[in-house]
Amino acid sequence: MSKMIVKAEGNHFIAERVFEAPRELVFKAFTEEEHLRQWWGPRGWVLTVCNVDFRPGGSWHYCMKCEDRNQGDFYGMESWGKAVYREIEEGEKIVYVDYFSDAEGKESAEMPSTQVTLTFEENDGKTKVVSVAEYASAEAVRQVLDMGMEQGFTETWDRLAEHLQANR
Known part of the structure; x- marks a missing residue:
């Protein structure tokens, strides 16, 4: 499995990984509800709500719920999020603003929002995905890293790699 x-870097959190799947499938995995439901979130978490309106100005509103009893205090916890799409280049790039939200889709004022740019680059039937998340400050990056974002991100993209293998 490819290493992430x-x-x-300053106010940016950058992740990149090569997936053993064609770009068209990887892009769909990030943009279609039936794919997102299968892999989004860290291990032990499931999407109980997943509403995707994939177009510039559209949004993706979702709820992750922890269903793993071994995760202690997290078990049963819900985490709502919302992405508002700014720019879409089919198969190549997605730019969105990522928010913590509530069940109604109201954006959280307490948690930092993030502008995320995802790029998809195909090479020999594999796809390199680069995620560049731009925060308001280096402190905001530290805040999400302290919350365990790196581990959550790694587990989420591991689940994506497994999902892509199963759907090739």
Whole structure:
């Protein structure tokens, strides 16, 4: 399995990984509800709500719920999120603003929002995905890293790799 590269640079959190799947499938995995439901979130978490309106100005509103009893205090916890799409280049790039939200889709004022740029680059039937998340400050990056974002991100993309293998 391809190793993920993760780094924090100033107010940016960058992750990149090569997936053993064609770009068209990888892009769909990030943009279609039936794919997202299968892999989004860390291990032990499931999407109980997943509403995707994939177009510039559209949004993706979702709820992750921890269903793993071994995760202690997290068990039963729900985490709502919302992505608002800014720019879409089919198969190549997605730019969105990522928010913590509530069940109604109201964006959280307490948690930092993030502008995320995802790029998809195909080479020999494999696809390199680069995620560049731009935060308001280096402190905001530290805040999400302290919350365990690096591990969560790694587990999520591991699940994506497994999902892509199963759907090739």
